[in-house]
Amino acid sequence: MHKNEADIRRILQAHGDALYRTAFLLLGNQADVQDALQEVLLRFFEKAPAFSTAEHERAWLLRVAANCCMDCLRFRKKHTCVDLSLLQECLAAPEQQSHIEELYALPAKWKSVLILHYFEGYSVAEIAQIMKLSESAVKKRLQRGREALKLAITETEPKNSLERRFS
16 A cells, blocks of 8 residues: 555544654654654554554554654664763863863764873873873874864854953
């Protein structure tokens, strides 16, 4: 059976609250819930069988929603990410808060050593052990990371604020 836009509207009208509730309870994150529900609707549109009853349809949709949520949770577990707004609240100094985007724009190899050294307080030797690098490699990455961060900050700040800062 070919699905159309009216079928999607009907599904949302009849089962939208249950699907949303299920996804939100499993994921607890509005953005992930929206992604999961969008995937549920795509799977309904592409792969839904012919349903014998409305309860069969509801059960299928809830099972697909749960599976999509579990896929999302598995992805989250393998691909962790940091919410910059939450991180900015944790940082004490205002100058750290204003430059967090520049830090996170750096390549991972520089960013990781900068974070371990400046935010977590690890020494060069400890970072070398954690990252399985030589101490000279860690020092070089710190140097290049600082240079790249300084360049990124000077490009984003207005000229007069730099003059005030260094005068």
